[in-house]
Amino acid sequence: MSAGLLFARYAYPPNALGYCGPPDAKALVDASSRDGKVEDLVSVARRFSGAWPYLELIASSNGIADPLDARVVEAYWVGNPLLEGIPAASLLAAVRSHPDSGLGGASQLRDAAMADGVAHHSFHVFAVYPWLALLRSGKPEPALTVLERCRIRWGWVEAVEGENVIVRSRPLGFDGRELVLLDARSEQACLRVDGVGFVDDVVPGDLVSLHWDWVCDRLEPAALTHLEHFTLRSLRAVNTTGVPG
Amino acid sequence: MCMSRLHRAVSAPAGGWMTVENAEGRLQRVSLIALEGPEPQIGDWLVVHSGYALRCVDSEEAAAIVSQLRAGQEALS
Numbered sequence: 181m182s183a184g185l186l187f188a189r190y191a192y193p194p195n196a197l198g199y200c201g202p203p204d205a206k207a208l209v210d211a212s213s214r215d216g217k218v219e220d221l222v223s224v225a226r227r228f229s230g231a232w233p234y235l236e237l238i239a240s241s242n243g244i245a246d247p248l249d250a251r252v253v254e255a256y257w258v259g260n261p262l263l264e265g266i267p268a269a270s271l272l273a274a275v276r277s278h279p280d281s282g283l284g285g286a287s288q289l290r291d292a293a294m295a296d297g298v299a300h301h302s303f304h305v306f307a308v309y310p311w312l313a314l315l316r317s318g319k320p321e322p323a324l325t326v327l328e329r330c331r332i333r334w335g336w337v338e339a340v341e342g343e344n345v346i347v348r349s350r351p352l353g354f355d356g357r358e359l360v361l362l363d364a365r366s367e368q369a370c371l372r373v374d375g376v377g378f379v380d381d382v383v384p385g386d387l388v389s390l391h392w393d394w395v396c397d398r399l400e401p402a403a404l405t406h407l408e409h410f411t412l413r414s415l416r417a418v419n420t421t422g423v424p425g
Numbered sequence: 426m427c428m429s430r431l432h433r434a435v436s437a438p439a440g441g442w443m444t445v446e447n448a449e450g451r452l453q454r455v456s457l458i459a460l461e462g463p464e465p466q467i468g469d470w471l472v473v474h475s476g477y478a479l480r481c482v483d484s485e486e487a488a489a490i491v492s493q494l495r496a497g498q499e500a501l502s
Contacts, residue, residue, distance in 0.1 A: 330475060
């Protein structure tokens, strides 16, 4: 799979919602298509200023020149061994260059990064934004919903209903102090809207990844292992923050 | 990933929602449910993440954020 398509699979859902990236979500789809130009893809991807610092960090830490190398893109969204060995100080420096870095509080970010934080999308969702602090202040919604939908999650397809699927996945929960994964439940996600979709021929039993309301990809077992591992690692990192004393 | 952005309120709050405009002129309806303090008014600056207004910022802080965002964009270009 091309790096562009892999990037688009995960970047498109929030882009289509208007939450990040360039204003025209079709630009991402066009740039990542087989006929798209590499320079267009780079130009579009750089405008995802939430993701780009992480791609640069992962690439430079592993001696890879291109932040849009498929291995780098996979590492950021799903996770892979490229994430191991990136020093916490480098992670912290990269995240601090992000315009959103102060939203969740400097201490939350610093503490999470130093507590085995990792340059994975889940870390950005859990540690950079203020939603965990809002949860801890007693405001469960919309904090929990945003955290849940903004992270990349995984699940098994139970049913296909036209352009939608029912997926069994473990949702995020909050026990009063820590973020946890709860027991699996069913949720609906879309395969395609207005002709845009990233996974074909889905059948019950398929293992897929989800971002916001979308099915992004079909996951191989190794990818599931990585996604689960790095998601849990990010959860452990942020759960060490905000501890009194 | 789902980056927050600075937006300016362009409509009065109604039913816990209001319309905001980002620096590129893109309009978006945002929920005010996560916002602390008094309701924003037309012209106020808001930090928005994933469709939710998180906090109001004064014009001085807004200018600083815009400057930071522009510096980031220039560094990327």
